Amino acid sequence: AQSVSQHNxxxxxxxxxxxxxxxxYSYGGxxxxxxxxxxxxxxxxxxxxxxxxxxxxxxxKGFEAEFIKSKFSFNLRKPSVQWSDTAEYFCAVNAxxxxxxxxxxxxxxxxxxxx
Amino acid sequence: ETGVTxxxxxxxxxxxxxxxLKCEQHLGHNAMYWYKQSAKKPLELMxxxxxxxxxxxxxxPSRFSPECPNSxxxxxxxxxxQPEDSxxxxxxxxxxxxxAKNIQYFGAGTRLSVL
Numbered sequence: 001a002q003s004v005s006q007h008n009x010x011x012x013x014x015x016x017x018x019x020x021x022x023x024x025y026s027y028g029g030x031x032x033x034x035x036x037x038x039x040x041x042x043x044x045x046x047x048x049x050x051x052x053x054x055x056x057x058x059x060x061k062g063f064e065a066e067f068i069k070s071k072f073s074f075n076l077r078k079p080s081v082q083w084s085d086t087a088e089y090f091c092a093v094n095a096x097x098x099x100x101x102x103x104x105x106x107x108x109x110x111x112x113x114x115x
Numbered sequence: 116e117t118g119v120t121x122x123x124x125x126x127x128x129x130x131x132x133x134x135x136l137k138c139e140q141h142l143g144h145n146a147m148y149w150y151k152q153s154a155k156k157p158l159e160l161m162x163x164x165x166x167x168x169x170x171x172x173x174x175x176p177s178r179f180s181p182e183c184p185n186s187x188x189x190x191x192x193x194x195x196x197q198p199e200d201s202x203x204x205x206x207x208x209x210x211x212x213x214x215a216k217n218i219q220y221f222g223a224g225t226r227l228s229v230l
Contacts, residue, residue, distance in 0.1 A: 004157070032217070043119070044205065044221035051216050090158070094217070101146060101209065101217055102171075105158040 002027045004091050006106035013081055014114050021076040021109050023065075023091035033074040034092040034103070035065055044090065050074065061085070083115045118142040119222035121206050127228045128196065136191040136225045138206030145211045147189040148219065149181060152203040164189060165211060196229045203227070 007022040025031065035047040048059025055067040065076045074091060091106040119140045128134050140147065149161040163171035164183040178200075180192040189206055203226050207219040 034218075036221075041223075043223040044207075046218060046220070049218065092158075101148075101163060101165075101219075102160060103158075103219060107155065107157050 002093055002095065002102075002104040004093055004104050004106035006089075006091055006109050008109045009107070010110045010112070012112045012114065015083055016080050017113075019076070019078040019081045019085075019111070021089055021091075021111070023074045023076065023106060024072050025074070025091075025093045025104075026072065027093065027095060029095055032094050033065070033067060034094075035059065035063070035074075035076050036090045036092060036105075037087045038090065038108075039087045047076070047089070081111070081113050083113050085111060086113045087111060119206055119208055119220050121204075121222035121225050123225055124223065125226045125228075127230065128193065129230050130196060130198070132196075133192070133194040135193065136204055136206075136227075138189040138191075138222055140187055140189075140206075140208040140220070140222075142208055142220060144208040144220075145186045146209045146217075147183060147186070148207040148209075149189065149191055150205040150207065150221075152205055152224065154202075158205065162191075193227075196227075198229050201227055201229045 003026045005024045033050040036044045037047045038044050050057045050067045058064045063078050088108045088110045090108045092103045094103050122137045146165045151159045161175045162181045167183050182190040203224040205224045206222040209217050209219045
């Protein structure tokens with residue numbers, strides 16, 4: 001079975017600091033990878049996704065993530081965070097092919113950005 | 116606005132009550148999902164429907180009964196719940212299952228409290 005590990009439960013940064021949130025998954029086959037964000041009181045929104053091709057993917061609001069197949073990782077980065085980035089971030093993975101509807105989520109990382 | 120609307124947003128019910136959660140998607144999708152989001156746990160996939168047919172029941176107790184009358188609507192009927200069923204219940208939709216680039220879009224959820 002697939003599993004997703006997010007290393008940090010709660011990250012606290014000051015504005016303009018750089019961000020990197022770790023995500024590792026366990027699955028040996030082809031995968032699709034996602035980062036979702038949940039702002040306080042709002043729905044889960046897709047931040048970025050990787051299906052194939054360039055392992056460095058860019059998403060909304062200046063976020064990017066790099067797929068490193070050899071490390072089974074898909075870390076999320078942002079060079080300079082803002083107070084409005086305060087939210088919970090979820091990494092998710094599904095297997096390619098016929099089972100690609102089964103999203104497996106990590107436990108989430110709560111990001112608090114202090115002004 | 117996500118295109119996936121869930122009602123009610125909050126629900127408090129006793130253990131002997133019967134209630135229903137509703138989800139409606141306006142995205143023209145054909146697959147719909149129920150997830151459970153509990154504190155400090157990853158999102159758990161509960162049910163999947165594809166073209167109104169249930170394709171996944173992730174060992175969910177029978178006190179949760181889903182219904183999908185058409186591709187745009189999904190219900191979760193609740194009866195004789197337990198306090199540990201208190202959680203945020205999320206609905207999601209996607210184009211279809213088995214598509215190579217399957218992206219799920221989420222509603223804002225129903226916060227359920229079982230007393």
